[in-house]
Amino acid sequence: VEEEVKTTLISFLEKLSSSNGQQNNTTFWTQDTDPCKDSWEGVVCDPSKEHVRSLLLDRHNFSGTLDAAMLCKLQPLSDYLTVLSVDGNNISGGIAFEVGNCTHLTHLIVSGNQLSGGLPSSLAMLNNLKRLDISNNNFSGELPNLSRISGLNVFFAQNNHLSGQIPRFDFSNLARFNVSFNNFSGPIPYVGGHFFADSFIGNPELCGNPLPKNCSSLALDEKTEETEESKDGPSKDQILMYSGYAALGLIVVLFVIFKLCKRKKTEKKVDSVCDLEATHNVTDKSSIVSSEYKGGLSKSELSGTSESGLASQSLIVVARPVADDLKFEDLLRAPAELLGRGKNGSLYKVVLDNGMVVVVKRLKDWTSSSHEFKQRMERLNQVKHSIVLPHLAFYTSKQEKLLVYEYQHNGSLFKLLHGTPKSKAFDWTKRLGLAAAVADALAYMHQELGEDGIAHGNLKSSNILLNINMEPCISEYGITAIDDQNSSSFAGSVDAGAPDAFKTDVYAFGVILLELLTGKLVKSDGVDLTDWVQSVVREEWTGEVFDRFLISEYASEERMVNLLQVAIKCINRSAEARPSMNQVSLVINSIKEEEEKSLIYEA
Numbered sequence: 188v189e190e191e192v193k194t195t196l197i198s199f200l201e202k203l204s205s206s207n208g209q210q211n212n213t214t215f216w217t218q219d220t221d222p223c224k225d226s227w228e229g230v231v232c233d234p235s236k237e238h239v240r241s242l243l244l245d246r247h248n249f250s251g252t253l254d255a256a257m258l259c260k261l262q263p264l265s266d267y268l269t270v271l272s273v274d275g276n277n278i279s280g281g282i283a284f285e286v287g288n289c290t291h292l293t294h295l296i297v298s299g300n301q302l303s304g305g306l307p308s309s310l311a312m313l314n315n316l317k318r319l320d321i322s323n324n325n326f327s328g329e330l331p332n333l334s335r336i337s338g339l340n341v342f343f344a345q346n347n348h349l350s351g352q353i354p355r356f357d358f359s360n361l362a363r364f365n366v367s368f369n370n371f372s373g374p375i376p377y378v379g380g381h382f383f384a385d386s387f388i389g390n391p392e393l394c395g396n397p398l399p400k401n402c403s404s405l406a407l408d409e410k411t412e413e414t415e416e417s418k419d420g421p422s423k424d425q426i427l428m429y430s431g432y433a434a435l436g437l438i439v440v441l442f443v444i445f446k447l448c449k450r451k452k453t454e455k456k457v458d459s460v461c462d463l464e465a466t467h468n469v470t471d472k473s474s475i476v477s478s479e480y481k482g483g484l485s486k487s488e489l490s491g492t493s494e495s496g497l498a499s500q501s502l503i504v505v506a507r508p509v510a511d512d513l514k515f516e517d518l519l520r521a522p523a524e525l526l527g528r529g530k531n532g533s534l535y536k537v538v539l540d541n542g543m544v545v546v547v548k549r550l551k552d553w554t555s556s557s558h559e560f561k562q563r564m565e566r567l568n569q570v571k572h573s574i575v576l577p578h579l580a581f582y583t584s585k586q587e588k589l590l591v592y593e594y595q596h597n598g599s600l601f602k603l604l605h606g607t608p609k610s611k612a613f614d615w616t617k618r619l620g621l622a623a624a625v626a627d628a629l630a631y632m633h634q635e636l637g638e639d640g641i642a643h644g645n646l647k648s649s650n651i652l653l654n655i656n657m658e659p660c661i662s663e664y665g666i667t668a669i670d671d672q673n674s675s676s677f678a679g680s681v682d683a684g685a686p687d688a689f690k691t692d693v694y695a696f697g698v699i700l701l702e703l704l705t706g707k708l709v710k711s712d713g714v715d716l717t718d719w720v721q722s723v724v725r726e727e728w729t730g731e732v733f734d735r736f737l738i739s740e741y742a743s744e745e746r747m748v749n750l751l752q753v754a755i756k757c758i759n760r761s762a763e764a765r766p767s768m769n770q771v772s773l774v775i776n777s778i779k780e781e782e783e784k785s786l787i788y789e790a
């Protein structure tokens with residue numbers, strides 16, 4: 188990496204660290220090391236290790252300013268930087284106009300800080316943006332018109348002081364959108380049924396669908412006020428009408444107060460794709476109650492544990508406010524269905540009294556102490572990624588370790604690929620998108636949990652769940668006992684000693700890629716998928732590897748081969764020779780970008 192890039196990065200971090208320049212947090216970024224070759228913390232480079240692609244500086248207690256001008260004015264940086272993420276710090280000041288020079292940014296995430304002032308209009312120049320998150324700050328003024336950023340997928344601006352009208356967005360292209368709790372006013376642009384009131388609530392002057400307050404009533408209100416002044420007193424009809432408005436107004440005010448109270452609690456909550464369902468399911472009681480219960484997570488099920496022992500220690504709830512009222516007794520009392528017994532233990536689906544559906548994993552073989560288990564769970568709770576399913580609560584005693592997660596209603600990747608009937612909708616673009624999303628999330632988790640040595644440990648297609656929008660959701664991250672994580676479960680590893688748990692995840696991810704590409708089971712009739720793929724590729728019949736369904740939809744062979752090459756690198760028998768998840772993620776994302784470009788070209 189060029190010297191000037193290094194210098195700029197170090198100055199950028201210095202400014203970010205502290206507003207008064209006294210505190211310096213740059214011990215891990217120094218001039219005599221290289222951001223890429225020496226893997227600076229929070230820096231992700233391209234595979235050639237020449238260019239910085241991502242700056243991931245979330246939750247570092249930074250309390251300085253964000254000098255986007257310095258960062259984006261330097262061309263060797265702005266030409267390659269795709270991700271800038273500083274979520275959950277204490278950064279103040281504003282965002283400089285020059286941010287518009289970082290035109291390659293796909294992710295700009297500045298949520299959860301003290302940033303203020305107006306948003307630069309140059310944000311509209313970031314044509315490649317997919318995710319813009321400015322939520323939970325003190326931004327004011329109007330929103331720039333971002334409607335020209337056609338690829339924008341996620342826009343979060345909730346909990347700021349933004350005002351004016353909400354500009355038109357291409358709501359059909361947005362997967363997630365939230366401008367709640369600001370000072371926006373006027374009519375909401377047409378959202379075409381893509382978003383609901385919760386995306387707009389908490390803006391007292393905002394009206395129109397999907398909020399309950401309709402704009403014509405606002406206009407009527409004003410008109411009536413005018414005529415009222417010119418008359419002596421209101422008629423009977425007017426009194427009736429006014430009381431109707433008053434009642435409606437009261438309902439809206441109560442609703443806003445209720446939401447404002449809730450807002451305090453939810454401010455620090457990470458937006459999670461995997462979270463979506465809990466909120467939906469609280470009211471989804473009828474469909475849940477009708478499910479068939481084959482067993483129960485009853486006191487007798489937990490036979491190894493004395494009942495009094497269980498009751499004496501309570502459930503540790505970590506996901507607030509979603510699971511605020513969750514009690515251990517609720518889990519025991521509720522009907523439960525055994526979903527499976529796997530490597531990590533048994534899994535139960537439990538329907539709670541309030542209609543919320545959760546799953547409870549009863550871990551087996553956790554030999555380490557309760558204290559260590561608690562520490563691990565608390566650490567995992569600090570590191571969040573939107574597509575990694577977080578645990579809502581956990582329980583630990585000498586004999587029992589339980590984990591509570593949200594139930595995800597759309598099955599798993601395993602079922603999608605190998606279930607019958609085969610889903611025709613799971614085409615190449617979706618498979619590639621899923622691979623890129625999972626690779627991104629794993630790269631992030633590996634980076635954040637690298638020092639703690641917590642890898643996934645049991646990655647497989649049945650642990651990639653699908654949420655209500657069919658988006659992937661990685662479950663059971665980090666719950667495999669460390670001893671198990673380190674003992675490779677894959678035959679033929681040529682490494683002496685225990686392989687790195689992170690490289691074991693990379694191997695497992697490679698296997699998932701093979702499942703996506705071939706549509707075949709990991710083991711079928713005694714044949715191992717990895718062996719089969721390697722032998723076919725050796726014989727130079729590469730085309731034979733791919734799922735017939737992909738061939739029939741004319742998926743790009745070139746990009747399938749590119750993805751296959753990534754998979755083959757991941758399943759290298761030598762753990763050392765496998766790439767890191769960061770590298771994997773970057774390559775898959777570039778294949779995905781190629782795919783997207785070709786789709787635009789074809790269209």
Ligand SMILES: Nc1ncnc2c1ncn2[C@@H]1O[C@H](COP(=O)(O)OP(=O)(O)OP(=O)(O)O)[C@@H](O)[C@H]1O
Nearest residue numbers: 526527528529530531532534546593594595599649
């Ligand atoms: N949170 C969840 N919501 C819905 N289904 C889930 C959830 N977690 C797991 N499942 C599904 O429940 C089934 C049983 O899960 P279980 O974890 O017991 O299986 P496994 O992955 O083979 O086991 P292990 O992870 O312990 O090796 C799987 O089909 C899995 O996809």
